[in-house]
Amino acid sequence: MSLVNGLPVHVLLVHFVVVLVPLTALALVVSALWPSAARRMGLVLPVLALVTLASVPLTTQAGEWLERHVTGNALIRRHAELGDGLLPWALGLFVLASAVWWTTRRTPAQQAGARSASVVRIAAAVLSVAVAAGAVVDVYRIGDSGAKAAWQGGFSKTATGSGDGDG
Numbered sequence: 800m801s802l803v804n805g806l807p808v809h810v811l812l813v814h815f816v817v818v819l820v821p822l823t824a825l826a827l828v829v830s831a832l833w834p835s836a837a838r839r840m841g842l843v844l845p846v847l848a849l850v851t852l853a854s855v856p857l858t859t860q861a862g863e864w865l866e867r868h869v870t871g872n873a874l875i876r877r878h879a880e881l882g883d884g885l886l887p888w889a890l891g892l893f894v895l896a897s898a899v900w901w902t903t904r905r906t907p908a909q910q911a912g913a914r915s916a917s918v919v920r921i922a923a924a925v926l927s928v929a930v931a932a933g934a935v936v937d938v939y940r941i942g943d944s945g946a947k948a949a950w951q952g953g954f955s956k957t958a959t960g961s962g963d964g965d966g
Contacts, residue, residue, distance in 0.1 A: 801861070801864045809858060812854065813858055813862075813945070816885070819850065822847070823934075824934050827892060827899065830896070832927075840900075844896045845896045848893040852890060852892070855885050856886060858882075859883065859886070862878075881940055884941075885934075888934035892934055899923050
């Protein structure tokens with residue numbers, strides 16, 4: 800699918816990525832730092848991360864279609880290059896979300912006796928913060944480059960006077 804109601808699918812799908820990646824990153828960090836929050840979230844955390852992961856290649860493929868149907872320039876190429884780098888971050892979010900969910904399924908009493916559980920939890924928390932931060936920064940960079948590619952020279956800082964009077 801390349802168009803929906805005359806709009807490129809990429810323009811629509813990108814909104815899912817822009818919302819889901821930071822939401823998944825936030826849920827992951829909260830869950831990794833507070834195991835009780837992870838237990839309350841349950842299976843929602845890895846499912847959210849899986850949906851996020853699936854949305855990235857769909858959006859990228861739609862973007863590649865769009866790239867072939869617009870006049871290419873350096874800004875579009877830069878946006879496409881940055882977009883190709885998001886999948887590893889989304890995969891990292893999914894793997895860590897699954898690991899956090901898996902390690903917090905046990906009750907606190909079951910985890911209390913295992914010293915290795917603390918080490919795993921600390922490692923998961925540190926990795927979760929790092930991957931979440933990287934994913935959010937990457938989404939920001941990709942979005943910024945996409946906005947520049949789409950809007951560069953496409954608007955005026957002053958009103959053109961051709962509007963309907965709603966200024």
